[in-house]
Amino acid sequence: DAGITQSPRHKVTETGTPVTLRCHQTENHRYMYWYRQDPGHGLRLIHYSYGVKDTDKGEVSDGYSVSRSKTEDFLLTLESATSSQTSVYFCAISGDSSSNQPQHFGDGTRLSIL
Amino acid sequence: GDSVTQMEGPVTLSEEAFLTINCTYTATGYPSLFWYVQYPGEGLQLLLKATKADDKGSNKGFEATYRKETTSFHLEKGSVQVSDSAVYFCALHQGGSEKLVFGKGTKLTVNP
Numbered sequence: 001d002a003g004i005t006q007s008p009r010h011k012v013t014e015t016g017t018p019v020t021l022r023c024h025q026t027e028n029h030r031y032m033y034w035y036r037q038d039p040g041h042g043l044r045l046i047h048y049s050y051g052v053k054d055t056d057k058g059e060v061s062d063g064y065s066v067s068r069s070k071t072e073d074f075l076l077t078l079e080s081a082t083s084s085q086t087s088v089y090f091c092a093i094s095g096d097s098s099s100n101q102p103q104h105f106g107d108g109t110r111l112s113i114l
Numbered sequence: 115g116d117s118v119t120q121m122e123g124p125v126t127l128s129e130e131a132f133l134t135i136n137c138t139y140t141a142t143g144y145p146s147l148f149w150y151v152q153y154p155g156e157g158l159q160l161l162l163k164a165t166k167a168d169d170k171g172s173n174k175g176f177e178a179t180y181r182k183e184t185t186s187f188h189l190e191k192g193s194v195q196v197s198d199s200a201v202y203f204c205a206l207h208q209g210g211s212e213k214l215v216f217g218k219g220t221k222l223t224v225n226p
Contacts, residue, residue: 004157031212040218041218042203042216042217042218042219043158043203043216043219044216045213045214048212048213050212056212058213090157090158092157092158102148102160102163103160103214104160105150105157105158105159106157107155107156107157108156108157
């Protein structure tokens, strides 16, 4: 299995609080991604990174920010959590952007915002 | 933009039944196509892929053929097992893009 660790695995917090999710990889892959998974929507891309300090927005980036200060860590921050951000969040990694290097996924973080 | 449409679920089958999960796509050019599987409580795992027209991807008894003329990549298995119960996602990757485009997923339950 690809070496991807997401933390925490579960979190319950209140509306308006800041939340940071961490994705750590041991594969030295260049690309890292954050998705959210919701019933009826499948997986939707929030942000991705193509290198240290290089990030870009996905289709549902509003209300989220990311940082990548070193190759192995990609952080997703909800500055002020809202109930609509209750979801399961997945991190994925890939060696490059071609189809020859498919994305590998972590086990997810279940986030509940009350 | 590019999109993937999967058959609505959930799908419930008896063990040893034949499985088909339909997937069609809309894309410019010639994307690569993937099936991912998600077991309960886990992340997605790549099941199989095909990178050009008429390619057949296969793994663990599952197969899918890239049909350019019908823009389809249907997933099939001849005899499902209880352990195949999972959510299956069809996805495409467009050359030159960093992103995967996913379908909404199809939940499969196989009963003994």
